Amino acid sequence: xxxxxxxxxxxxxxxxxxxxxxxxxxxxxxxxxxxxxxxxxxxxxxxxxxxxxxxxxxxxxxxxxxxxxxxxxxxxxxxxxxxxxxxxxxxxxxxxxxxxxxxxxxxxxxxxxxxxxxxxxxxxxxxxxxxxxxxxxxxxxxxxxxxxxxxxxxxxxxxxxxxxxxxxxxxxxxxxxxxxxxxxxxxxxxxxxxxxxxxxxxxxxxxxxxxxxxxxxxxxxxxxxxxxxxxxxxxxxxxxxxxxxxxxxxxxxxxxxxxxxxxxxxxxxxxxxxxxxxxxxxxxxxxxxxxxxxxxxxxx
Amino acid sequence: xxxxxxxxxxxxxxxxxxxxxxxxxxxxxxxxxxxxxxxxxxxxxxxxxxxxxxxxxxxxxxxxxxxxxxxxxxxxxxxxxxxxxxxxxxxxxxxxxxxxxxxxxxxxxxxxxxxxxxxxxxxxxxxxxxxxxxxxxxxxxxxxxxxxxxxxxxxxxxxxxxxxxxxxxxxxxxxxxxxxxxxxxxxxxxxxxxxxxxxxxxxxxxxxxxxxxxxxxxxxxxxxxxxxxxxxxxxxxxxxxxxxxxxxxxxxxxxxxxxxxxxxxxxxxxxxxxxxxxxxxxxxxxxx
Numbered sequence: 126x127x128x129x130x131x132x133x134x135x136x137x138x139x140x141x142x143x144x145x146x147x148x149x150x151x152x153x154x155x156x157x158x159x160x161x162x163x164x165x166x167x168x169x170x171x172x173x174x175x176x177x178x179x180x181x182x183x184x185x186x187x188x189x190x191x192x193x194x195x196x197x198x199x200x201x202x203x204x205x206x207x208x209x210x211x212x213x214x215x216x217x218x219x220x221x222x223x224x225x226x227x228x229x230x231x232x233x234x235x236x237x238x239x240x241x242x243x244x245x246x247x248x249x250x251x252x253x254x255x256x257x258x259x260x261x262x263x264x265x266x267x268x269x270x271x272x273x274x275x276x277x278x279x280x281x282x283x284x285x286x287x288x289x290x291x292x293x294x295x296x297x298x299x300x301x302x303x304x305x306x307x308x309x310x311x312x313x314x315x316x317x318x319x320x321x322x323x324x325x326x327x328x329x330x331x332x333x334x335x336x337x338x339x340x341x342x343x344x345x346x347x348x349x350x351x352x353x354x355x356x357x358x359x360x361x362x363x364x365x366x367x368x369x370x371x372x373x374x375x376x377x378x379x380x381x382x383x384x385x386x387x388x389x390x391x392x393x394x395x396x397x398x399x400x401x402x403x404x405x406x407x408x409x410x411x412x413x414x415x416x417x418x419x420x421x422x423x424x425x
Numbered sequence: 426x427x428x429x430x431x432x433x434x435x436x437x438x439x440x441x442x443x444x445x446x447x448x449x450x451x452x453x454x455x456x457x458x459x460x461x462x463x464x465x466x467x468x469x470x471x472x473x474x475x476x477x478x479x480x481x482x483x484x485x486x487x488x489x490x491x492x493x494x495x496x497x498x499x500x501x502x503x504x505x506x507x508x509x510x511x512x513x514x515x516x517x518x519x520x521x522x523x524x525x526x527x528x529x530x531x532x533x534x535x536x537x538x539x540x541x542x543x544x545x546x547x548x549x550x551x552x553x554x555x556x557x558x559x560x561x562x563x564x565x566x567x568x569x570x571x572x573x574x575x576x577x578x579x580x581x582x583x584x585x586x587x588x589x590x591x592x593x594x595x596x597x598x599x600x601x602x603x604x605x606x607x608x609x610x611x612x613x614x615x616x617x618x619x620x621x622x623x624x625x626x627x628x629x630x631x632x633x634x635x636x637x638x639x640x641x642x643x644x645x646x647x648x649x650x651x652x653x654x655x656x657x658x659x660x661x662x663x664x665x666x667x668x669x670x671x672x673x674x675x676x677x678x679x680x681x682x683x684x685x686x687x688x689x690x691x692x693x694x695x696x697x698x699x700x701x702x703x704x705x706x707x708x709x710x711x712x713x
Contacts, residue, residue: 146614
């Protein structure tokens with residue numbers, strides 16, 4: 126009894142001594158996080174509340190507090206709304222296709238159906254080493270009628286035209302990220318103990334049945350994580366469409382929400398651009414958050 | 426492949442095996458043909474690239490093209506490559522050290538407000554970095570640091586995802602008994618971290634470094650907003666800039682192609698040599 130009490134006091138005493146170490150270990154990241162995450166968020170929110178007022182048409186411009194005036198403008202801005210609609214359409218199609226493929230490849234790699242899995246794992250992952258900008262440049266050339274190795278197709282199908290350009294960009298994003306998502310799901314499959322499958326094998330379950338009824342439910346957390354990162358990535362689309370702009374006149378400078386933010390900031394209308402950034406960040410946050418909630422609820 | 430795995434392979438129906446291999450084969454082509462095309466294209470001169478078979482070699486002009494790239498505009502391309510190495514290499518190194526320290530502290534010590542601190546950092550993972558770019562520009566213009574090395578370098582040293590991963594790795598790799606033992610030996614907490622803790626976390630920290638390296642290397646919005654001077658561009662942004670001028674200066678095309686090929690080689694090499702860290706890392710991120 127006494128010894129426990131002494132030990133507890135000693136431990137508590139030591140815990141207090143650790144305060145210095147805790148602060149020292151957390152401070153460098155804390156400063157960087159405060160400066161480059163918290164402060165920009167505060168500035169963006171503050172900036173988005175300002176409006177420019179002029180004394181007469183040519184008078185001196187001053188920034189004054191305008192409440193939510195900019196946010197009203199954000200939601201009246203047809204181009205920004207169209208851009209959001211465009212990436213949502215993109216996401217609804219591209220994310221399921223990409224994650225479906227990633228899941229299929231991960232399951233095939235994990236099944237006894239495939240030989241040479243080391244090779245395939247690498248071959249599918251290599252595009253992830255190609256930055257979005259470079260991938261978009263490559264595919265831009267591959268889609269253009271003159272240079273493309275598949276000019277028989279690209280001379281007849283206009284991949285860079287207004288009808289298909291969104292899906293050509295979707296192809297670039299899919300090409301880069303399928304292997305990465307595959308690897309996340311595959312790592313998660315590897316951590317399942319194989320004994321779990323043995324009973325099913327003895328009962329004569331096929332590989333397809335094992336994948337559907339055992340493996341997929343068990344790798345749900347990994348799929349959820351890839352989905353959240355994909356949702357964030359979709360709403361933030363910038364580099365790929367920005368590059369495609371120089372290959373295709375169908376990509377306008379307000380094609381995606383982030384491109385609209387950049388175009389608005391370049392006008393310059395920093396307050397409106399800040400309000401657009403805040404709306405976009407909130408939308409991303411809310412979508413990811415609810416997807417996580419939804420996915421967690423379903424798995425219980 | 427082990428003997429039992431090979432046996433398992435033979436037990437599966439031939440049709441299933443053939444279908445599976447067909448899918449894998451078709452997609453191997455999908456993933457590798459563009460890179461193969463880029464390689465072949467960068468070995469051709471300006472005429473051959475338009476007139477010869479796109480997926481096979483004509484006259485091998487790779488080194489001539491490389492020489493031309495080296496000379497073009499005073500070798501600015503290699504300045505970009507060096508910039509990228511500095512932004513991504515140094516940035517990821519600092520970010521990893523900071524994240525490792527914070528993740529260790531959040532994993533190994535109980536203190537008031539720990540969960541709050543961790544949740545705020547976790548919220549940071551969901552904040553899109555492109556949303557931060559514009560206010561960062563406003564901040565850096567206040568202190569007159571836009572269009573400098575620091576404008577792209579400094580924001581990359583904070584990695585909330587790195588802290589999240591480091592916390593998982595510290596919990597897995599650093600046993601509390603080791604900390605107790607070093608306390609009994611009279612080692613201070615910080616000394617314990619800097620002599621023992623980080624070594625045990627090292628495989629995890631390599632993963633954090635890789636993730637942050639790729640994030641910085643691929644960053645587009647920050648250079649787009651911050652940089653005006655060509656000599657500060659990272660390589661991806663420089664190639665983007667050249668690509669936008671193709672209509673006016675068509676001869677840039679061969680520089681864009683060979684430049685793109687060379688720029689992806691360091692990353693592919695890094696990925697291949699550090700594969701096992703990727704596997705462990707993405708796995709750890711996904712396990713809840």
